[in-house]
Amino acid sequence: MSKTRIxxxxxxxxxxxATSACSSRRPESLPPAPGSEGPGSGIGTDPGGTGVGAIVPxxxxxxxxxxxSDRVYFALDSYTLTNEARAVLDSxxxxxxxxxxxxxxxxxxxxxxxxxxxxxxxxxxxANAARxxxxxxxxxxxxxxxxxxxxxxxESFGSDEASHARNRRAVTVVPE
Amino acid sequence: xxxxISGLWLxxxxxxxxxxxxxxxQQPPTTPPEEVIELEVGEGVFTTFNVAVPVMPTPQAVDxxxxxxxxxxxxxxxxxxxxxxxxxxxxxxxxxxxxTPSFGEVSSPNYGVWQGVGAxxxxxxxxxxxxxxxxxxxxxxxxxxxxxxxxxQGFNVPVAQWRRAAHxxxxxxxxxxxxxxxxxxxxxxxxxxxxxxxxxxxxxAIMDYDGGNHRFLTxxxxxxxxxxxxxxxxxxxxxxxxxDRPRVYVLExxxxxxxxxxxxxxxxxxxxxxxxSRFIVFSMAVNGNTDVYRIPVEGGTPQRLTNAPGIDxxxxxxxxxxQIVFESDRGGSQQIYxxxxxxxNQRRISFGGGSYGTPEWSPRGDLxxxxxxxxxxxxxxxxxSGGGERVLTGGPxxxxxxxxxxxxxxxxxxxxxxxxxxxxxxxxxxxxxxxxPLEGSDPSxxxxxPN
Numbered sequence: 294m295s296k297t298r299i300x301x302x303x304x305x306x307x308x309x310x311a312t313s314a315c316s317s318r319r320p321e322s323l324p325p326a327p328g329s330e331g332p333g334s335g336i337g338t339d340p341g342g343t344g345v346g347a348i349v350p351x352x353x354x355x356x357x358x359x360x361x362s363d364r365v366y367f368a369l370d371s372y373t374l375t376n377e378a379r380a381v382l383d384s385x386x387x388x389x390x391x392x393x394x395x396x397x398x399x400x401x402x403x404x405x406x407x408x409x410x411x412x413x414x415x416x417x418x419x420a421n422a423a424r425x426x427x428x429x430x431x432x433x434x435x436x437x438x439x440x441x442x443x444x445x446x447x448e449s450f451g452s453d454e455a456s457h458a459r460n461r462r463a464v465t466v467v468p469e
Numbered sequence: 470x471x472x473x474i475s476g477l478w479l480x481x482x483x484x485x486x487x488x489x490x491x492x493x494x495q496q497p498p499t500t501p502p503e504e505v506i507e508l509e510v511g512e513g514v515f516t517t518f519n520v521a522v523p524v525m526p527t528p529q530a531v532d533x534x535x536x537x538x539x540x541x542x543x544x545x546x547x548x549x550x551x552x553x554x555x556x557x558x559x560x561x562x563x564x565x566x567x568x569t570p571s572f573g574e575v576s577s578p579n580y581g582v583w584q585g586v587g588a589x590x591x592x593x594x595x596x597x598x599x600x601x602x603x604x605x606x607x608x609x610x611x612x613x614x615x616x617x618x619x620x621x622q623g624f625n626v627p628v629a630q631w632r633r634a635a636h637x638x639x640x641x642x643x644x645x646x647x648x649x650x651x652x653x654x655x656x657x658x659x660x661x662x663x664x665x666x667x668x669x670x671x672x673x674a675i676m677d678y679d680g681g682n683h684r685f686l687t688x689x690x691x692x693x694x695x696x697x698x699x700x701x702x703x704x705x706x707x708x709x710x711x712x713d714r715p716r717v718y719v720l721e722x723x724x725x726x727x728x729x730x731x732x733x734x735x736x737x738x739x740x741x742x743x744x745x746s747r748f749i750v751f752s753m754a755v756n757g758n759t760d761v762y763r764i765p766v767e768g769g770t771p772q773r774l775t776n777a778p779g780i781d782x783x784x785x786x787x788x789x790x791x792q793i794v795f796e797s798d799r800g801g802s803q804q805i806y807x808x809x810x811x812x813x814n815q816r817r818i819s820f821g822g823g824s825y826g827t828p829e830w831s832p833r834g835d836l837x838x839x840x841x842x843x844x845x846x847x848x849x850x851x852x853x854s855g856g857g858e859r860v861l862t863g864g865p866x867x868x869x870x871x872x873x874x875x876x877x878x879x880x881x882x883x884x885x886x887x888x889x890x891x892x893x894x895x896x897x898x899x900x901x902x903x904x905x906p907l908e909g910s911d912p913s914x915x916x917x918x919p920n
Contacts, residue, residue: 372757398713405885408826408840408868409694409911410739411796411803413715414752414759414780417736421757440715441736441754445692447666447886 351392356467360384364464365423369457370407372418374426382423385465386430393436399423400464401441402448404457409443416441423463518646521588521613522550522563525606526572531598533628538604542596545606545635549592551679552639552653555892556877557899558646562588575609576621583613590619592642596631604628608638610645620645632681633918640917650917652873653678657880658696658705659890659912661685661905666886671910673707673720678873678914680904686720695739695869698915699746704766706730706740706749717751719766731764731771739782742766743790743810750774750784750793761795761812774812785830785837786810787853794818794828794837794853805839807853818855827869832916833876836895840868840881848881850895861897874916882910 348354357363363385365378374382389395401420403412420439428434449456525542535541546564553559568582575593583591591611598604603625610619622641624634633654640651661674673686673693686705687693696707705720717730717737730749731737739752743763750763753771761784762771775781777799784795794807797817805819805828819825823843830837836850845865851858866885873879877895880903882888888910890903903912 405866406842408783408803408842408846410752410782411780411798411826413736413738414754414782417754417759418757418780421754425757439736440713444886445669445671445694445710450666450886452885 351395353467353469355392356385356388356395356465359388363466364462366458367419367461367463369404369461370415371461372415372422374422378423379426382426383430386427386432389427389432389436390430395467396436396438397468398466399427399437399439400446400466401439402446402460402462402464403444404460405444405447405452406457407444412443413441416443419461419463423465427465517558517560518590519588520553520559520561520590520592520642520646521567521583521586522546522553522561522592523567524564524569525594525596526570526575527596527598528572529598533598533604535604535628535631538596538598541604541631542594545594545596545631545638546592548632548635548679549639549642552636553642555653555679556643557894558643562586575607576618578611578613580611580613580616583611588613590642590646592638594638598628599625602628604631604634606631606634606638608634608641610642632677636677636679649877650875652875652878652914652917654918655874656682656698656915656918657890657903657912658686658698658707658915659882659905660693660696660910662887662908662910669886673705674905674909676905683906695911695913697741697913699742699766700744700916701746702915702919703746706742706766708738708740717749719749728768730766730768731762732768739784741783741785743786744788745790750786752782752784761793763810774808775815777815781806783827785828787830788832788834792830792853794830796826796828803842805837805851805855818853819851819858820855821851821858829870829872831872831876831895832874835876838870838872838879840870848879848893850879859897861893861895862891862900867891869911871912871914873914880912880914882912884908884910 361384362381365381399420401416403415407415420441424437424439447460449459524546527538527542530537530539543564550561550563553561570593572595575595578591578593591613593609595607606624609621612619624637626634636654639653643651655678656675657678658675661672662669664670670689671692672689673696675686676683692710694708696705698705703722707718709718715736717740718727719730720727736754737751740749742749748763749766750761752759753762758778759780759782760773760775761781762773764771779799781795781797784793786793791810792807793810796803797806803824803826804817805825806815806817808815823841825839825841827840828837837853838850841847841849841860846868847860847864848862848867848870849860867881867883870879870881879893881891883891887908890905890909890912892903893900
């Protein structure tokens with residue numbers, strides 16, 4: 294009995310924190326009240342976050358909807374940002390400026406054509422390049438952490454150039 | 470984790486035990502070993518010893534947790550044959566198809582029989598269960614033509630570690646006939662892999678060099694990479710993505726305790742021990758710049774060894790501990806450099822065209838193994854001054870060499886997003902796959918197990 298009450302209190306507290314965080318930014322678009330259209334109700338929701346009606350401002354789904362891409366791509370063994378990459382990061386910076394409470398992780402990745410440890414260093418270079426650019430667009434360094442996966446999380450498994458190109462990336466990850 | 474590891478650490482006693490009938494014979498060298506070494510390192514030219522390895526009899530058939538001593542006598546002989554064959558220095562025969570000596574014959578062979586079989590050398594031995602849960606394996610090597618005993622050893626091991634006694638007997642034979650130290654009583658720590666490339670499950674695993682006694686050290690919850698044995702085998706260092714904070718960790722083998730090595734918030738990787746097991750060199754990425762650092766194994770303040778802009782990683786100590794070989798892209802492409810252990814006198818040694826990574830200094834000190842990059846990955850060796858470059862494998866994706874403790878063979882992994890462990894001799898011959906239960910990468914070869 295008392296255990297149930299504690300859990301309920303904690304859940305309520307978490308909900309209050311979440312609600313107040315959201316309401317301080319965009320009070321006009323609060324998420325639906327729990328139970329009315331929450332996950333599992335089967336109406337208009339998608340656990341993957343693509344259901345338009347369920348998008349929470351400041352969430353990953355919101356980020357993915359508002360920016361042209363969550364990732365930028367690099368040339369072989371390069372960490373130079375292309376013009377296209379800068380445009381993508383500009384829009385990410387815009388979103389991050391509009392959602393100042395959101396911290397992100399920038400993941401750096403490499404293709405399989407480098408050795409494992411070199412690629413860990415290369416992935417960190419790429420993540421750092423994206424971080425520095427976002428910083429130059431006004432995003433506090435304290436809001437961004439970087440992690441390099443090297444070639445440990447390939448997204449495209451082919452050995453053709455197109456597959457390699459999709460793996461050479463820095464991904465801005467917003468918490469769900 | 471501690472439960473998996475405790476009991477893994479092996480204590481094997483060298484016993485001077487011999488059968489009651491053993492005679493105190495000397496060990497006159499009838500085969501000059503120098504000749505053999507020269508031929509072995511010569512490009513693919515071999516002199517092989519025709520060695521007979523019959524079943525090892527037991528003075529008394531006793532059931533043990535590892536099986537009956539009679540059966541163990543056959544299995545020990547089989548492992549010795551397999552070890553000797555793996556080295557390609559020997560043409561071993563047996564135990565099938567050979568007569569089984571009596572226990573009394575172990576120390577006084579029937580030379581006539583073995584001459585008739587055409588054996589140059591003969592390995593005999595015995596397996597004896599002791600009352601205290603240990604086994605004694607006797608190991609005798611004979612020169613059949615010269616009718617002399619070349620060497621003999623007795624190995625006293627806990628029953629569960631009976632395979633080690635077989636490997637140590639094979640090392641004794643290898644050493645006596647080649648003049649070199651063996652590499653059979655060794656282990657491999659590596660990364661066992663399963664699953665698709667975007668959700669690969671990677672676990673630390675450890676096994677005997679021949680795949681025996683395989684077991685997992687981590688459960689796969691976090692991605693782990695690049696384990697290395699401490700030369701004293703008391704710890705293993707590796708990289709883990711535990712809690713999504715990729716760091717170098719140290720696993721203490723005695724307790725199973727795992728601890729982060731380097732304080733701070735930066736990503737650390739590529740750990741390697743110093744030959745005296747007191748230090749670990751590693752790489753740390755700070756704001757897009759990766760350098761090589763050194764830290765005591767028990768932790769402390771890292772000492773920075775490189776400071777060139779760019780990626781400096783993959784440090785590996787020379788066996789005397791005075792130099793470190795590493796890779797750097799400071800000149801525009803990934804190349805191999807050597808520096809003094811304090812970071813001074815950094816100079817490039819690879820000039821063969823293409824790029825080079827993952828340098829590993831041979832325990833003999835004479836060669837540096839590397840991954841050659843360009844049109845795929847292949848394993849090669851060069852001297853510490855950069856000369857005599859030889860590519861040993863055919864690719865297309867061979868990466869991450871590790872040396873056998875005697876510097877005569879290399880293990881590596883083959884395959885890009887999913888690979889397996891492979892073996893090649895430093896001379897370039899004998900390439901073969903190393904069997905593992907799942908796919909594998911990042912092998913690290915242990916020194917000879919402590920006695």
